[in-house]
Structure formats: structure tokens, C-alpha cells
Amino acid sequence: MNKLILAPLAVIAIAVPSIAAAPQFDTPAPIAFMEDLSSGSILYAKDADRRMPPASLAKMMTVYVAFDMLKKGELKANQSFEVRPETWQRWHGAGGGSTMFLKVGEQPTVDDLLKGIVTLSGNDACVVLAEGISGTETAFTDRMNQTARRLGLTNSHFGTANGWPDNGVTYVTARDLAKLATATIQDFPTLYKRYYSLPSFTWGKTLGAGNDITQANRDPLLGRVAGADGLKTGHTEEAGFGFTGSAEQNGRRLVIVLAGLTSSNQRIEESVKFMNWGFRAWQAKPLVAKGKQVTTADVQLGDSATVGLVAATPLTATLPAGAVPVLNAKVVYQGPIKAPIKAGDHIADLVVTSPGIPEQHLPLVAATDVGKAGFFGRAWAGLRSLL
Secondary structure, X not given: OOEEEEEEOOOOEOOOOOOOOOOOOOOOOOEEEEEEXXXXXXXXXXXXXXXXXXXXXXXXXXXXXXXXXXXXXXXXXXXXXXXXXXXXXXXXXXXXXXOOOXXXXXXXXXXXXXXXXXXXXXXXXXXXXXXXXXXXHHHHHHHHHHHHHHOOOOOOEOOOOOOOOOOOOOEEOHXXXXXXXXXXXXXXXXXXXXXXXXXXXXXXXXOOOOOEEEEEOOOOOOOOOOOXXXXXXXXXXXXXXXXXXXXXXXXXXXXXXXXXXXXXXXXXXXXXXXXXXXXXXXXXXXXXOOOOEEEEEEEEOEOOOEEEEEOOOOEEEEEXXXXXXXXXXXXXXXXXXXXXXXXXXXXXXXXXXXXXXXXXXXXXXXXXXXXXXXXXXXXXXXXXXXX
């Protein structure tokens, strides 16, 4: 039976001992969440698991599904979908909310629709993409929910492709939105950069003069916070003004979620203040270089009795700015780990603790492949267990 293995390590960094209290932050947003992706540390959480209507933040899942299909070759960026009269009728005009200004019979490409969703928050673009991919919006939301379960969004459900109010069928949490944003950034870095930070997008013509319609990206961080490059705003009467955003500075990437704000201006002010606090009040401390072996783990029924545990990426801890704390670390894994193991498999965590700071879990991966033991290896292992 596997058991939790704790492998204490030497103290990683010893300096002048001090208790580093977590920096304080206050926001009028009833729901707020911040994670530092460089360390996996949760820097701030305020009612982060409360179910709430996502408004247009739901479109992040629509985009994730499309990105996943593009990556797998199941969808092409130049593939076109026709705008059905029924879809146009529902999502044009003042009653349709944010729009890309699609017209009946137009055939925008997947590339066009993704820009219309991410940059313009087009409700029409979302539904056209959903219907083009799955035939109906309902069938597409089934795909959204399957993807949500795979990503571990345990407190979210999607009943629409665009987040339009549906009497509570669609709901999310701030923690789940942060997971979704993180998955988007990490799973599709090229697509993320291509679509999520466009400052504006032009589609459609004005009535009468026929001038091009250019709409600006509503992301409150773009142009206001260095390194900001996504993700999505949302607003309905029931949800208030919300935002899921990300920025990267000096190798540190933060993801934030704010929800329930009272105006667009307040969303801008609080988003900028929150993100700046994350970068200024906290600092990154390098711990383990990429590729360095931290320790070894026991292997069960493998052609090797142990496997090295290494850092797949540079590992850092997030600490209060200016603090000089004592850090302690231990390696945690469910072990012994059963063979076979592939090099690069995430099989353990480096758990870093310090007084006054949230516990941080940094991933460690297998340094090499470990195959299954042969007959004599298995027999010897069985004999050892009896002895």
C-alpha cells in the first residue's frame, strides 16, 4: 500500500532569522484571488470558493476548448462558420449584449471569432463558434463541462457558451477561474500570446456611412501594468463587474480574479492596484535550478530501486518583499512509487514552509525512465517484503 513519504531536507536558505508576516491587502471586491504561478503560492484569497455567475468570464472556457482543438488539429484557424439567421436575431442589437457585429450569412473564420470573443467579448461570436464546432450551443456546453472536469474545476458548471444569465445553471468560483486561466497560459502559450493581448479588433460596418467598427480590448491591465497580457472581463447585473487577469514581470507570473465590483472604473482601479500589490509586496527567491536533482524516491517493482527527483523548471518561493526569513523544505510523495515511470512525470513536491507564510508546493519530476522489474526482480522484491 502506498503511503505518504516525507523526506526532510536541509534548510534551503538560512539568513538572519525573522518571522515574515504576509503582506496585507484590502479591496472592496467581495471576491478576490491571487496566485503566483512561479511558486504555486496563493497570495490572497477572499471568498474564493463562493459560487457566482461568471458573466463573460465563462468565455475563457469557450476559448480554452477552441485552443485545445486547434492544438490537436481538430479545428483550423482558417476554418469558416456561417452566421445563422436565428443566431444573429438573438444576439444583435441592445438585447444581445457585447457584440462583434456579425451579420447574417457572414462566414468568419475561427481566427476572426476568437478575436471577436477575446478582444470584443462578442456574445454573437461565442455562439457562432459553439454552433460551428458542435452543431448546437447545448452540445458545445457539454464539451465545456467535460473539459472543466478534466481540468479539475470542481465548483463550476457551464450552461451557455458566453456566460449570459441562465437562472443559475452557469456558475464558477474565483479559484476555478484562476485554474482555467493558468491552464490556458501553460497549455497553449503560443495561442495565448496570439489572442489575449490584442489592444483592439476591427469587424463590421456602421449603419449609413459604412465605416469600419473598431473596438478596444476591455482588459483593465493592458497599458497600465507592465507585462499584462490577458485575460477576460465580465459584467451582468447579477454578477457585477469582474475580471480574471495575468501579468508577468522578471520571470514571475501572477493570476488574479476579482468579482462583484460596482462599476467599470472601479474594476480598472482595483485590478491595477491588486496586480501591483502582488508584484511589489512580494518577491521571488530562487531555490532550485532547472534540472538539479533534489533527492531520490523509492520505486516499487522497478528495474531500479530509486529514481531521482529533479526540478523541471527553476523553482522559487514567494516571500514578502524585503523579508529575510528562514525557509524549511521537505519532499512529499506517495510512495514507494510504482514502476513504470517516465522521465518528466510529476511524482513529488518540494514543500517549502516559513513562519507566517502560506505553505508552498513546488513540483518535482522523475529524472529518468524506470521500467518494470523482470521476473527475478519481482521475486526478490516479494522475498524482501516477507523478510
